[in-house]
Amino acid sequence: MAERSAVVEVRAQRASRPRVRILGIGMGPQHVTREVAEALRDADYVLAAEKAEDDQLLAVRRRIAADAGVPVVAVPDPRRDRADVDAMGDYRRAVGDWHDARVAAYEAVLAERGGTAAMLVWGDASLYDSSIRIVSAIASRGVVDLEWDVLPGISAPQLLAARHRLVLNDVGRPVHVTTGRRLQEEIAAGLDNVVVMLNRHLDLAGCEDWDIWWGANLGGVGEELVAGRVGDVLPAIEAARERAKAAAGWLMDLYLVRRPS
Numbered sequence: 001m002a003e004r005s006a007v008v009e010v011r012a013q014r015a016s017r018p019r020v021r022i023l024g025i026g027m028g029p030q031h032v033t034r035e036v037a038e039a040l041r042d043a044d045y046v047l048a049a050e051k052a053e054d055d056q057l058l059a060v061r062r063r064i065a066a067d068a069g070v071p072v073v074a075v076p077d078p079r080r081d082r083a084d085v086d087a088m089g090d091y092r093r094a095v096g097d098w099h100d101a102r103v104a105a106y107e108a109v110l111a112e113r114g115g116t117a118a119m120l121v122w123g124d125a126s127l128y129d130s131s132i133r134i135v136s137a138i139a140s141r142g143v144v145d146l147e148w149d150v151l152p153g154i155s156a157p158q159l160l161a162a163r164h165r166l167v168l169n170d171v172g173r174p175v176h177v178t179t180g181r182r183l184q185e186e187i188a189a190g191l192d193n194v195v196v197m198l199n200r201h202l203d204l205a206g207c208e209d210w211d212i213w214w215g216a217n218l219g220g221v222g223e224e225l226v227a228g229r230v231g232d233v234l235p236a237i238e239a240a241r242e243r244a245k246a247a248a249g250w251l252m253d254l255y256l257v258r259r260p261s
């Protein structure tokens with residue numbers, strides 16, 4: 001009996017200090033590592049942003065959470081002001097406002113529920129993902145006394161490299177990771193070996209003689225791969241983008257472009 005009440009007490013103590021575990025899930029359930037699976041099983045709930053009713057990434061998260069027997073608390077994602085971004089080009093400010101709204105929404109859930117929340121991050125939390133910034137902001141506001149940690153996952157550039165059997169850097173040379181939005185200015189600044197993510201469309205003007213290793217929907221429905229000289233394979237990439245989108249209903253692609261030595 002004494003043992004039982006000790007267990008209850010330990011649980012109560014745990015619940016009194018909210019904890020967030022940011023878990024990288026790679027490009028889908030097949031990439032969930034053993035340590036992430038164990039952390040997920042020990043969580044009280046999964047905290048997930050809900051972007052739209054047909055949020056595909058939320059569906060993947062729900063599947064992974066269901067496999068682990070952990071409930072999902074979906075938090076409607078605050079709207080990001082894209083009109084503002086387009087009109088004023090003030091991307092960072094619009095993203096900042098959106099982060100603040102997300103911080104407030106997550107903080108409210110953590111304050112109300114306590115316990116251990118898992119945040120399932122697509123790929124790895126270290127690349128183009130706001131989870132670490134959001135959780136860090138919640139912790140520093142001090143409204144909830146938060147404990148938090150991060151476990152890694154397989155990121156899209158890693159899977160791209162594996163699929164193409166590719167080393168991202170040439171021997172002793174750097175590799176740069178950027179977004180489609182910034183590619184042209186970064187090439188103009190002299191970068192010559194670049195991983196490009198978050199592509200609305202492909203703008204490879206001026207790189208016709210460069211080599212490209214491209215991939216879409218890696219690890220999921222509609223996976224496509226193309227490699228070659230940019231000027232030769234661009235039409236094949238455009239066609240593959242259409243196929244990937246038609247097969248999955250969504251498109252995520254990235255590529256490495258390299259100036260030939």
Ligand SMILES: C[S@@+](CC[C@H](N)C(=O)[O-])C[C@H]1O[C@@H](n2cnc3c(N)ncnc32)[C@H](O)[C@@H]1O
Nearest residue numbers: 123124127128155156197198217218252253254
């Ligand atoms: C918001 S970022 C998230 C990156 C993620 N945290 C990671 O570690 O790879 C989304 C971008 O990653 C790339 N990406 C993510 N998943 C992908 C996939 N399965 N296939 C191809 N590219 C992917 C695309 O460039 C996409 O626009």
